[in-house]
Amino acid sequence: MASLKKIRVGNIFIGGGERIAVQSMLNTKTADVKASVMQICRLKELGCDIVRAAVPDLEAAEAIREIKRLVDVPFVADIHFDYRLALAAIEAGADKIRINPGNMPKDKVALIAAKCKEREIPIRVGVNGGSLSRELHKKYGGVTAEAMVESAFENIKILNDCDFDDICISLKASSVPINVAAYRLMAKRSPYPLHLGVTEAGTERQGIIKSAVGIGSLLLDGIGDTLRVSLTAEPEKEVPAAYGILSAAGIHKGIEIVSCPTCGRTRIDLISIAKEVEERLTGIDKPLKVAVMGCAVNGPGEARDADIGIAGGDGDALLFKKGEIVRKVKEDEIISALLSEIEKM
Ligand code: SF4
Known part of the structure; x- marks a missing residue:
């Protein structure tokens, strides 16, 4: 209308x-x-x-x-x-x-x-x-x-x-x-x-x-x-x-961050990671779905479904890109690895 x-x-x-x-x-x-x-x-x-x-x-x-x-x-x-x-x-x-x-x-x-x-x-x-x-x-x-x-x-x-x-x-x-x-x-x-x-x-x-x-x-x-x-x-x-x-509302195709609410299974500091990823991606006008997930329950599924994402492990995470596992990264490298892959995209 x-x-x-x-x-x-x-x-x-x-x-x-x-x-x-x-x-x-x-x-x-x-x-x-x-x-x-x-x-x-x-x-x-x-x-x-x-x-x-x-x-x-x-x-x-x-x-x-x-x-x-x-x-x-x-x-x-x-x-x-x-x-x-x-x-x-x-x-x-x-x-x-x-x-x-x-x-x-x-x-x-x-x-x-x-x-x-x-x-x-x-x-x-x-x-x-x-x-x-x-x-x-x-x-x-x-x-x-x-x-x-x-x-x-x-x-x-x-x-x-x-x-x-x-x-x-x-x-x-x-x-x-x-x-x-x-x-x-x-x-x-x-x-x-x-x-x-x-x-x-x-x-x-x-x-x-x-x-x-x-x-x-x-x-x-x-x-x-x-x-x-x-x-x-x-x-x-x-x-x-x-x-x-x-x-x-599904109108603007910009950066969409999919992140889980965390629970007792989370073994990485996901809240800080998600916040920092969101801050660092603010103002970037690219249609990208970025998954920041805490564990293996829903993590790999969401991360695979996204353009890029991580699924947390115990002090590390799997990095996914376009549905494929790229590599395992240590917790303190998650943000830089994610951002450098996004930059290449
Ligand atoms: S993805 Fe894993 S850590 Fe995150 S809320 Fe779901 S079960 Fe918990």
Whole structure:
């Protein structure tokens, strides 16, 4: 159920069956060009397709010009209330802007829409459960999926009335069930690309769990064109988490680590080995299944089924590649042996 409409953000297309794009948001001061560019480069290295940054003042809007000169990652300017910041961000070269048209005067939204049209850049309508209008709150008795979808259509109408249709939508709530229900409803009723996310999802641990359930269930329904895993953590944590969710949903074919939970049969320090292998392979974008298994019960089977893997013994392990035993390695050589074989692949 990918969206019918397609939009372009810089050199990336979103919607209409295109690859699902991964986004993150800078936590630097946007006006600090050096810090912002460095963070964008780190995010790009991890596979981030699009970055968003807060534009709270004119200094931040102006900084976009220099940031865009230094990096080629599509840049989304996040703006609230002040239409002048939106116009300045567009002038400075933003590839997309995120606004809530409902919290700006209509004639000012018309100015923004005209400028976006002239520059051929889209607008994301970002509905957030925390900022629903008082009327919708009252009508639906609080934050509900229906209230959020109605809010999205109110915002869409404002833009459509300005003869603007280059739109993508997000409907974020901090409650996962409401979040999922809102996106499902929207996907049935609208042709616009959907930006998935669970807002204020929490710290790294809780945020990844909530996002995996919220975003993951939508992806399994075939809903979603781009996504961000929002974490109360460094943005650099968000991108691998997004790819982890895409990979678990069977959409992104990246590194997949299959590791056993360990038990009384484990005779090597499998937990540390699996953690280190995962860390060392973070950011590598190759479709590889890597098995890190504790013993001979399920180990050889999983390791054989993987592209590469180990099955632990007593202070050593068997190294498998494409279903064949390569050799036996000592425990302290497991990680280096595994990584050097992966490098050759
Ligand atoms: S693979 Fe072996 S060590 Fe790992 S959980 Fe299964 S039985 Fe235990």
